[in-house]
Amino acid sequence: MTADLGYTRRKWVIIPLHVNGKGIYNIDFKMPANVVCCDGMLLSVVQQVANNDFNRMGELSMEFNSRKVHPVHMILDYLANSVAPKKEPLSLEEPLQKCSHIGGFYRDYSDKTYTLKIYLACRAKKEIPC
């Protein structure tokens, strides 16, 4: 599948997940209409306590294009809430359909309270309404 890219520029789409203890948190996010491709993904944790008793933080599963493709299913090791070496996005190169949904889930293993931010490095055309 190839996307009609035309003139595009970088657009970051942020999906915040507020985690409050163990459990499954559903992801259902409508992508902006002008986004044509997801080049990559970065993850970040906000307001997490120190890692003192766990290594595995959770499990992330994401489906693109209204659940037609399933490019991400991964176990998250502990992510330090600090300045890290320079971060490069995990490459995805997934063309996106107009106004598609991103679905999936995050399962927390740590039983802590924090916000997991999923940064999608996308390419977007000029603003187009859905």
Add this chain to the structure above:
Amino acid sequence: MAKNKFQLIKFTVPQAGAVVNINANSDRLYKNITGLFASLPEEKAFEGSTLQLFVNDQEVFPEGYELKMITCGQQTSPNERYYAIEEEAGGSTIRGRFTDGGQVTYPYTGTLYLKLEEKISQ
């Protein structure tokens, strides 16, 4: 004369949770902004701090974009520290909104570094 330049944009954060507007113009003697780097006086100040940024009203970072994503520690070599962007310089409008999220000593001053390239010959 150097072909590139590092332009500094400083902003002062007066208190915890403050929202600081950033308004500046890029150097009109350079064509392109090719890199961006953020610096705060304490590493803890990055925790939860966000930056929404526009260049010439084009969104570079959306609301909620954490500042720690465009910085890195001493372990990264200086020429690799800049977050790569491709934006127009030449006096372009830099508009930002910094939201403090840390618990540090106030007030403090943060700095945004713009890497400018392609000097316009006069």
